[in-house]
Amino acid sequence: MIAKWTGTQSERSPALFVYLPYCASVCTYCDFNVYARREREFDAYVNALRCEIEMCAQSVAPSRRATSLAFGGGTPSLLAVSHLQAIVETVRKHFAYDQRAEWTLEANPGTVDQEKLGALRAIGFNRLSLGVQTFDDARLRAFNRVHTVADAYNAFAWARRAGFENINLDLIYGLPDQTLDAWRTTLDRALAFESEHLSLYGLQVEERTVLKKQIDLGRVSMPDSDLAAQMYERAIEKLNDAGFVHYEISNWAKPGFESRHNKTYWLNEPYLGFGAGAHSSWQGERYENCKSPREYMRRLETGDSPIASREKISRAGEMSEVMFLGLRLAEGVTWARFRERFGVDAREIYREPIALLADGKLLVVDDERIRLTDQGMLVSNQILWRFLLDEA
Numbered sequence: 001m002i003a004k005w006t007g008t009q010s011e012r013s014p015a016l017f018v019y020l021p022y023c024a025s026v027c028t029y030c031d032f033n034v035y036a037r038r039e040r041e042f043d044a045y046v047n048a049l050r051c052e053i054e055m056c057a058q059s060v061a062p063s064r065r066a067t068s069l070a071f072g073g074g075t076p077s078l079l080a081v082s083h084l085q086a087i088v089e090t091v092r093k094h095f096a097y098d099q100r101a102e103w104t105l106e107a108n109p110g111t112v113d114q115e116k117l118g119a120l121r122a123i124g125f126n127r128l129s130l131g132v133q134t135f136d137d138a139r140l141r142a143f144n145r146v147h148t149v150a151d152a153y154n155a156f157a158w159a160r161r162a163g164f165e166n167i168n169l170d171l172i173y174g175l176p177d178q179t180l181d182a183w184r185t186t187l188d189r190a191l192a193f194e195s196e197h198l199s200l201y202g203l204q205v206e207e208r209t210v211l212k213k214q215i216d217l218g219r220v221s222m223p224d225s226d227l228a229a230q231m232y233e234r235a236i237e238k239l240n241d242a243g244f245v246h247y248e249i250s251n252w253a254k255p256g257f258e259s260r261h262n263k264t265y266w267l268n269e270p271y272l273g274f275g276a277g278a279h280s281s282w283q284g285e286r287y288e289n290c291k292s293p294r295e296y297m298r299r300l301e302t303g304d305s306p307i308a309s310r311e312k313i314s315r316a317g318e319m320s321e322v323m324f325l326g327l328r329l330a331e332g333v334t335w336a337r338f339r340e341r342f343g344v345d346a347r348e349i350y351r352e353p354i355a356l357l358a359d360g361k362l363l364v365v366d367d368e369r370i371r372l373t374d375q376g377m378l379v380s381n382q383i384l385w386r387f388l389l390d391e392a
């Protein structure tokens with residue numbers, strides 16, 4: 001007999017995410033909801049954000065505690081400290097936080113200086129995520145990124161001086177014409193920073209990006225996916241030797257520095273997103289705001305909701321997500337956690353994919369949990385769909 005679905009997600013405090021859709025320039029590979037040269041609308045956007053946070057606090061989550069806060073984008077560090085401070089004040093007014101809660105700000109190295117980082121630390125951000133991407137100025141220029149390698153070194157040193165003791169570096173591998181040796185050198189240079197966290201992403205060639213056009217026109221080589229897989233394997237070895245824990249497919253941390261905020265998503269816990277195109281998962285529903293910042297501002301100025309679409313999360317959908325997202329984590333999904341949440345045994349529901357993937361050495365199953373092997377992580381995009389249940 002299937003026990004009653006308990007829906008434990010709704011009883012937890014949410015993580016909060018603030019989306020800032022502005023960048024100094026749009027990188028050639030980026031397909032995010034981002035806009036360049038919109039400085040003139042920053043004031044209005046920040047006001048709209050504050051309105052949305054206030055509306056949400058009153059109607060959706062009154063007197064709530066929040067578990068973590070992250071400002072992402074886009075490039076949050078492109079905004080002035082006064083803008084970011086105004087948003088933080090609104091958050092603080094409506095949500096209570098544990099003193100040690102993780103507050104992350106994503107920053108582009110070309111948009112910060114010592115003074116700004118000091119002010120951001122003073123506002124309450126205690127984790128900085130720096131978009132370094134590569135240690136090659138020519139590639140940074142080719143990708144239309146606004147910063148240089150020297151900017152990355154400076155930003156890191158300033159952040160340390162400002163008191164950031166938890167810093168992530170974002171890097172991309174599998175770049176056009178990148179060799180395995182060049183990637184090893186990139187990893188060595190990144191490790192020399194002695195950051196607490198590293199996020200490594202394989203370059204994806206997305207439709208409707210400048211990079212895709214450049215490749216179609218033969219101006220840039222198509223990244224080699226076999227080589228990218230070897231780069232991923234080298235990273236696993238190298239970062240393991242350097243004392244990093246590979247805790248999620250694309251993320252490595254020194255022990256104790258796993259990102260609490262990002263784990264919210266992988267553990268399928270509740271979160272509230274604010275800003276144009278932001279997503280929320282709250283009390284059994286998932287919703288998404290309108291994507292256009294101008295539409296978002298117009299709606300909030302006139303007292304309308306910014307939510308463009310919402311759907312109830314079905315039981316099957318939630319189970320799929322718990323597996324699909326949870327298996328991204330090295331710790332995998334424990335049978336007990338699944339049973340506590342849904343009242344059923346995941347081994348019964350996923351008998352077939354578990355047997356198939358365990359046979360292929362892509363999954364490890366024991367009495368306590370199920371998790372991907374390194375090989376499974378490498379091909380996760382091709383295998384995790386097997387945990388999607390029919391929602392009908």
Ligand code: SF4
Pocket residue numbers: 022023025026027030031032034073074075108131
């Ligand atoms: S800085 Fe990040 S969000 Fe902005 S365009 Fe580049 S990749 Fe996209």
